[in-house]
Amino acid sequence: MTLQEIKATLSTIPERPGCYQYFNRAGQIIYVGKAKNLRKRVSSYFQKEHPDKKTRHLVRNITDLRYIVVETEYDALILENSLIKQYQPYFNILLKDGKTYPWIVVRNEPFPRIYMTREKLKDGSRYFGPYPSVQLAYATMQMIHDLYKVRTCTLNLAPDKIAEGKYKVCLKYHLKLCAGPCEGLQRLPAYSHDVTEIIDLLNGKLKHIISLYRSEMMRLSEAMNYEEAQRYKERIEILQRYKSKHTVAPAHMHRVDVFSFDSDDQAAYINYLHIAEGMVSKAYTLEYKLRMDEAREDLLASAITELRSRFESDAHEIILPFDLDWIPAPDITITIPKRGDKLKLLELSLLNVKQYKLDKYKRSEKLNPEQRILRLMHRMQQDLHLEKQPRHIECFDNSNISGTGAVASCVVFRNGKPSKKDYRKFHIKTVEGADDFESMREILTRRYRRIQEENSPLPDLVVVDGGKGQLAAAHEVMKNLGNAGSIPLIGLAKRLDEVFFVGDPEPLILDKNSETLRVLQNLRDEAHRFGIIFHRDVRSKSQIKSELDTIAGIGSKTKEKLLERFRSVARIKEASPSELGETIGTAKANIIYQHFHHNNQ
Numbered sequence: 001m002t003l004q005e006i007k008a009t010l011s012t013i014p015e016r017p018g019c020y021q022y023f024n025r026a027g028q029i030i031y032v033g034k035a036k037n038l039r040k041r042v043s044s045y046f047q048k049e050h051p052d053k054k055t056r057h058l059v060r061n062i063t064d065l066r067y068i069v070v071e072t073e074y075d076a077l078i079l080e081n082s083l084i085k086q087y088q089p090y091f092n093i094l095l096k097d098g099k100t101y102p103w104i105v106v107r108n109e110p111f112p113r114i115y116m117t118r119e120k121l122k123d124g125s126r127y128f129g130p131y132p133s134v135q136l137a138y139a140t141m142q143m144i145h146d147l148y149k150v151r152t153c154t155l156n157l158a159p160d161k162i163a164e165g166k167y168k169v170c171l172k173y174h175l176k177l178c179a180g181p182c183e184g185l186q187r188l189p190a191y192s193h194d195v196t197e198i199i200d201l202l203n204g205k206l207k208h209i210i211s212l213y214r215s216e217m218m219r220l221s222e223a224m225n226y227e228e229a230q231r232y233k234e235r236i237e238i239l240q241r242y243k244s245k246h247t248v249a250p251a252h253m254h255r256v257d258v259f260s261f262d263s264d265d266q267a268a269y270i271n272y273l274h275i276a277e278g279m280v281s282k283a284y285t286l287e288y289k290l291r292m293d294e295a296r297e298d299l300l301a302s303a304i305t306e307l308r309s310r311f312e313s314d315a316h317e318i319i320l321p322f323d324l325d326w327i328p329a330p331d332i333t334i335t336i337p338k339r340g341d342k343l344k345l346l347e348l349s350l351l352n353v354k355q356y357k358l359d360k361y362k363r364s365e366k367l368n369p370e371q372r373i374l375r376l377m378h379r380m381q382q383d384l385h386l387e388k389q390p391r392h393i394e395c396f397d398n399s400n401i402s403g404t405g406a407v408a409s410c411v412v413f414r415n416g417k418p419s420k421k422d423y424r425k426f427h428i429k430t431v432e433g434a435d436d437f438e439s440m441r442e443i444l445t446r447r448y449r450r451i452q453e454e455n456s457p458l459p460d461l462v463v464v465d466g467g468k469g470q471l472a473a474a475h476e477v478m479k480n481l482g483n484a485g486s487i488p489l490i491g492l493a494k495r496l497d498e499v500f501f502v503g504d505p506e507p508l509i510l511d512k513n514s515e516t517l518r519v520l521q522n523l524r525d526e527a528h529r530f531g532i533i534f535h536r537d538v539r540s541k542s543q544i545k546s547e548l549d550t551i552a553g554i555g556s557k558t559k560e561k562l563l564e565r566f567r568s569v570a571r572i573k574e575a576s577p578s579e580l581g582e583t584i585g586t587a588k589a590n591i592i593y594q595h596f597h598h599n600n601q
Contacts, residue, residue, distance in 0.1 A: 001064050007046050013039040016069045019079045022091075023064040031058055031091040032083045034076040034298075038067050052293035058091045081305045093268070093288040093299065101130030101284060102137040104202060111157040111181045111191050114150050114198060116141055128202035130284050143242045144201070147235050148194045149179045149186075157181055159188075201239075204254075204276025210239050253278050253341065257308065257315040260349035261300050261322075262357055266290060270303035271353035274313060275345065282311055285356040297324050319346050373415045376515055380416075383516040384499070384508075386488055390461040391415055393519075394447075396474075397465040397527035398428075398439045399534065406431060408443040409531035412459075416519050418526055425534045437473040440464060444477045448484040458487055465524050467493040467500055467507075475502045492524050551595050558584050562592075572596075 001009075018038045022031040035041030042065065050056050070076050084092050107113045108124035116137050120127050131137040144150065151157075155167055167182035179186035200209055213232045220229035256275040263269065267289050274282035286303050288294075301324050307313070317333045319342050324334070337343040364371050377389035384390070393413045398406070412422035426446065431438045444462075451458060464474045471491035479485040491500040497517060498507035510517040565583045566572045572580070573596045580589035 003046070003059075003062075006062065006065060010039065010043045010046065013042055013067060014069055015039045017071065017073045017076045018067050018069040019076050019083060020065060020067040021083070022058070022062045022089075023066070024061045025063045027064075029083075029087045029089045030061060031089050031292075032080055032087065034073070034080040036073045036076075038069070042067070054091070054292040058292060077301055077305050081302060081309070084302075091291045093291055093294060093302065102134050103127045103129035103131070104137060104140060106195060106199060106202075109157075110159065111151060111188065112195055113152065113154070114141075114144060114195075115152070126199065128199075129282060131282075136280070139242065140202070143238060144198055145177070146238050148198060149177060150191075150194065150198070151178050151181060153178075153182070155182055204279065204281045206239055206242075206279075207277055210236055213239070253345075255315045256317045256319060256345070257304075257313055258319040258345045258349045259300060259304055259307075259321070260346060260353045261296055262350070262353045263290075263296065263299075264357070268294075268296070268299045269353045269357050270300060270307075271349045271356065272303070272307045272311075273345065273349050273352070274311065274315065280348075283352065284311070285353055287356075287360075297322070300324060319349075321346060321350070376416050376519070380516045380519065383510060383514065384461070384488070384490065385501075386461065388460055390488075392457070392459045393461045393463060393523060394459045395463040395465065395523040395527040396440065396443060396447075397524070397531045398436050398443075399528075399531040406439060407531065407534050408439060409527050409534055410443070410447060411523065411527045411530055413519065413523055413526075418522075423530055425530075436466070437469060440466075440470055440473045441477045444474055445481065448478070448481050448487075452482060452484065458484060460488070462487050462489045463520060463523055464489070464491050465494075465527060466491050467498070468505075471500050471502060492520050494524075497521065551592060553591050554588065558588055 015037050017034075017036055019032060019034050020038060020042050021029050024030045033041065045055070045059055045062075050059065068079060070079060102116050102118055103120055104127070105115060105117050105120075106126040106128070107115075108126075112125075117127075129137065131140070152172065153170065155161075157167075161167070162182065162184050165183075169180045169183050169185070170178070172178040173180045173185075179191070181188075181191055197209060213236050217229050217232035217236065220226075220232065253275050254277050258273040258275065260271045261268065267287050269285060269287055271285045272283065273280050284307060286307065288299055288303070300320070300322075304318065304324075308315075316331060317335060319335045319337060321336070323336055335342055337346055361372075361375065377391055380386070381389045391414060395411050395413070396408060398408045406428035408426040408428060410424040410426070412419045414422075424447065426443045428439050428442060430442050448458070462474070462478070464470045468491065471489065474491070475489055478487060478489060489502055492498075493500065493507065496507075496509070497512075497520075498509060499520070500507050510520075561583050562572050562580075566575060572592065575593075577586070577589050577593045580592055583589075584592075
């Protein structure tokens with residue numbers, strides 16, 4: 001069919017819920033969608049110009065369409081999910097599973113083993129989870145081992161193997177951590193009873209198990225079997241400790257699903273939490289690689305269908321970040337919380353989805369460092385309102401003590417990292433006394449006049465250490481330096497890490513965890529460190545020159561020997577003639593000693 005032929009048939013499409021499929025010239029399904037009203041939804045693809053490039057590309061490749069009518073929008077969503085899985089159309093979202101979460105498995109075998117795993121197999125075993133963290137999975141396994149003597153060995157405990165007497169009990173039996181089923185010391189019915197209780201615990205039925213244990217404890221106590229009653233009391237305490245530690249909501253919140261949503265340019269991320277008796281019993285994050293400009297409501301609806309089906313959720317309430325305008329099933333309540341415990345659960349889910357996205361970025365940056373640089377530069381460009389990415393930044397700082405030994409430093413960062421070979425030092429030549437503004441004018445003029453004379457590339461950003469005053473002085477110089485006047489200029493004040501812009505009286509306050517602020521702080525601190533070291537060197541040389549170079553008969557080699565031995569002029573003054581003589585000989589030692597001590601008399 002041609003595009004015109006498709007448009008001519010649009011009016012024949014029913015106004016009913018359903019799924020539609022688009023085909024290309026080769027007869028392949030390239031897109032599957034769902035709709036509350038098939039005619040309106042399908043017509044929208046062909047009756048307007050789409051701003052989204054991917055959608056325009058899809059429409060150009062459509063040569064045929066088919067649709068399936070269903071009873072409700074929920075049925076359409078289920079069908080859409082099934083068709084996408086079956087055909088994996090090119091233009092549909094590509095499902096990428098989240099990171100490998102831990103599960104707890106009850107093995108399908110005689111005397112089932114119970115252990116943690118990250119691999120879910122279709123082997124007939126029962127899998128519980130996924131758990132939101134390894135720590136929670138470990139804590140759950142610890143609770144199981146505290147309560148029950150389940151085996152941890154990998155022996156084949158088939159009845160015939162045990163009957164043959166092939167196995168001997170191990171150390172765990174003697175430590176009372178296993179009841180010895182390998183030697184027939186524990187029968188299968190007793191072991192299976194414990195496994196049934198463990199399955200109830202893993203299903204989130206702590207309240208039910210605690211109630212059973214409490215009843216059994218009271219029965220044993222009334223029968224004066226106090227030792228057994230104490231054992232059940234200890235079990236109740238273990239369960240209550242576990243429950244208090246891992247409860248994230250009131251206990252009456254049972255069978256509740258929570259979904260949160262986040263996205264970037266390439267993908268959408270949906271986190272799922274299942275709440276049982278106030279605790280998170282399942283957690284998962286799906287990643288959808290975006291193929292077109294899909295609405296967030298459609299993406300979240302697809303994820304809800306996929307995750308509830310995958311984890312066989314029977315939750316009667318779903319907490320969402322925004323309205324979807326549909327109900328997954330008649331007996332399900334949709335909640336979009338604004339306050340209270342349900343909002344806290346939604347925020348917990350959102351925290352998980354943002355952490356997943358952050359971890360993904362970090363993994364990508366480990367494999368591709370340039371990707372981190374691109375992200376950082378883009379972030380700085382946005383935060384500082386720059387026209388281009390600040391890949392080359394220069395920062396200036398002045399150093400002096402009471403106006404003496406005035407120097408300045410220029411440090412250079414490239415791609416957010418120090419480029420030490422490009423650092424520069426400046427002796428302040430034209431300024432008398434401690435005048436930071438005039439010093440800033442001098443070094444900026446010298447720096448950028450030199451760069452222009454050498455035809456070297458100008459930086460993308462200049463940072464001055466200081467607030468409005470230093471920034472104004474710097475701006476006055478830069479605007480009179482030709483091309484250098486176009487370089488973006490900011491000031492970074494020490495007191496509150498405020499960022500000042502030329503012509504704006506109000507500073508920018510960046511978030512304290514901002515990567516942009518961290519780079520600026522590193523720049524300023526590095527300029528200060530580099531300037532202080534240079535100033536100390538200048539001051540030290542000045543002191544040495546005034547004290548030693550004026551002594552007749554003492555040359556540079558003698559001076560070097562003395563400083564190597566005594567480290568400072570002050571120690572040379574305190575040294576005795578014999579100590580000096582050990583280094584430079586008696587004659588010169590007497591000259592130096594007489595010089596310092598004759599002058600002090």
